[in-house]
Amino acid sequence: MADFLEVYGKYLFSKLAEENPKLMKGIHSTFDMLLNIQTAIHTEVLKLHTDANPPRFEE
Secondary structure, three states: OHHHHHHHHHHHHHHHHHHOOOOOOOOOOHHHHHHHHHHHHHHHHHHHOOOOOOOOOOO
16 A cells, blocks of 8 residues: 555655646655645635635644
C-alpha cells in the first residue's frame, strides 16, 4: 500500500503542477504544497465557491 500511495502522490503532484502552473509557482514538492495549501489552493476555492469552508491549518 505504501508503494501505491507514493506513486499516486507523485502522479497527483505532477498533474497539479501541469494543470495549475500559476498556483504551483514556488512549490517544488508535495511537502511544499502541503505547507502552502491554505494560501495556494484554498484561496482559489473560495474565489469559486464563496460559501465553501475549507479546513484551516495551524502552524
